Amino acid sequence: MEKVKFKIYLIAIFLCILILQIFYFIQVTFVFSNTEYLSPAIITPIIVGSVLGTIMGQIYYQRIKIQNQENIIGNLKITEVINNILLLSNKTSEPISFLQSTIEVIIKANFIKLDPRLGFFLKDLDGKFRIKAQHNLSDELLKICAIKGITSGECLCGQVILTKKTLHANCVNHRHTINYKGMKDHAHYNVPIMYNEEILGIMVLYLEVGHKKNEREVEFLESVSSVIALVLHKYFIEEEKKVEIVKLNNELISQNEMLIKKNRELDKFVYSTSHDLRSPLLSILGLLNLLKNDLLKEDEKEQTIKLMEDGLQKTDEMITSILDYSKNENLEIKYETTKIKKLVDExxxxxxxxxxxxxxxxxxxxxxKIQTDKYRFRTILNNLISNSIKYRRREVPLEIEISFKKYNTEEYQLYIKDNGEGIEKEELGKIFEMFHRSSSSAKGAGLGLYICKEIVTNLAGRIQVDSELGSWTMFTIYLPIKT
Structure with a gap:
């Protein structure tokens, strides 16, 4: 604004001199037509006008020269500050430490007459901006801006997020929506820290009340802000890479642990299934040999046939369990509308x-009805109901209670309770292991509950068991609600 006023002032003087010279030129021409010489009264204004024009030209030249020198000095200072900030970025790998050191560089540069109070906001994961580095800011302000945080449109800093422009206020006015007891009047600049039109943070500088906006100061602050944005972007990219590497490493570790677990289970599976399948088959072959050679009495033949049926039934159960295990491991989960009551009845x-x-x-x-994998849900029901029947108490009628309901906003709950033999407390933590049998007299292949646990895990659910020996057993399953 001062530059414009000065130029207008000079132009007005030059126009006055020009008009004066034109006037006397006309007069001189008139005099020449009537006299043979120029009088001092005529020549003096011309000389004075020329001298004044020369002086004013020199004043304008010197003013431009001083302004250019000031611009050069200012540009050198901006360059020095930017270089110092870039050097800081090479010395620290942590953004908050970098910003705290940058504050010292800005204060030391003394490019702007600061309060001196200033701070840097950064965007957090919840979308709010919070002060992460600061100098001389009050505890009351930090409670609001460093802990609670600000959102888009809130106070001057929030307006910066909204407009993506540098804002200035020469006092506390209506735009200051954040106030606290004891806050003193002040002026300040609020500068966006942007990378590719994305707000990474905000730089806020406190000034003395009445401090007027200066375009040179704004140029300095926005130059500094651009460099800070580049450095912060580099930090954030490196941090994302670190997080991604950690994530990949954790996934590899998890997959490796899973492979080790599966290999152990496979070894155990091959050994146990071969043994459990071979035993009843050998028993049946032996009994067939007795029948073939007519080595049994009539009353023993019926018992032998019953033993053969039991052996075949065990073999069938084992094969069914193997098929269930294989399908759960290899078949893709297929969610479909499933009518619970109909499936339970089946x-x-x-x-x-x-x-x-x-x-x-x-x-x-x-x-x-719910959205679930119908085959896997049926397998869970079949295995748990089958267990209730196998381990019933012969002296009392078998009772099975089945409940299915919405447990909370995220889960369904299924529980199956029976009045069977129950399970010893020390065995409860082992029953979901592959081929686990609570005793040598336990029936079945030892795969049913293991398969239930694996299915529930694949469906992103959880399974629990509680029991009282000689009284009851209850399995509770929680499955996520799918829409």
């Missing part, structure tokens, strides 16, 4: 009568 019909004794079923199905 499974119960497979086990409704055992040894001529009816099973008492208590159903509490609160949800009609």
């Amino acid at each position: 499974v119960l019909n497979m086990h409704k009568f055992v040894g001529g004794k009816e099973i008492e079923i208590n159903l509490n199905i609160a949800i009609e």
Whole structure:
């Protein structure tokens, strides 16, 4: 503004001199037409006008020269500050330490007459901006701006986020929506720190009340801000790479642990299945040999056939368990609309009568249908109901309670409770292991509960068991709600 006023002033003087010279030139021409010489009264204004024009030209030249010198000095100072900031970026690998050191560089440069109070906001994961580095800011302000944080449009800093422009205020005015008790009047600059139009942070500098906006100061601050943005972007990219590397390493470790686990399970699986399949087959072959050679009495033949049926049934159970295990491991999870009551009825019909004794079923199905893997859900129901039947107490009628409901906003709950033999407390932590049998007399292949646990895990759920020996057992399963 001062430059413009000065130029207008000079132009006005030059116009006055020009008009004066034109006027006297006309007068001189008139005099020449009537006299043979020039009088001092005529020549003096011309000389004075020329001298004044020369003087004013020199004044204008000197003023421009001084301004150019000031610009050169200012540019050198900006360059020096930028170089110092870039040197800081090579000395520290942590953004907050870098910003704290940058504050010292800005204060030392003395390019702007500061309060001196200043700070840097950075964007946090929750989208709010919080002060991460500062100098001389009050505890009251830090409680608001460093802990609570600010959002887009809130106070002057929030306006910077909204407009992506440098803002100036020469006093505390209506734009200052954040106030606290004891806050003194002040002026300040609020400068966006941007990279590719993305706000990474805000630089706020406190000034004395009444400090006017200066374009040279704004140029300095925005130059510094641009360099800071480049350095912060580099830090953030490196941090993202570090996080990605850690994530990949954790995934590799997890996959390696999973492979080790699977290999151990596979070794155990091959050994146990070969043994469990071979044993009943050898027993059946032996019994067939007795029948073939007619070495049994009539009353022994019926018992032998029953033993053969038991052996074949065990073999069938083992093969079924192997197929369930293989399908759970290899088949892709397929979510589809599943009617819970219908699926439960289908499974119960497979086990409704055992040894001529009816099973008492208590159903509490609160949800009609859900999105789940129907095959896997059926396998869970089948294995748990089958276990209740296998480990029933012969002296009392078998009772099975089945409940399915919405547990919370994120999970369904399925529980199956029976009044069977129960499980010893020390065995509860082992029953989900592959081929685990609580005792040598335990029935089954030892895969059913292991498969249940693996299925629930694949469905991103969890399974729990509780029991009282000689009284009851209850399995509770939590599955995520899928929409």
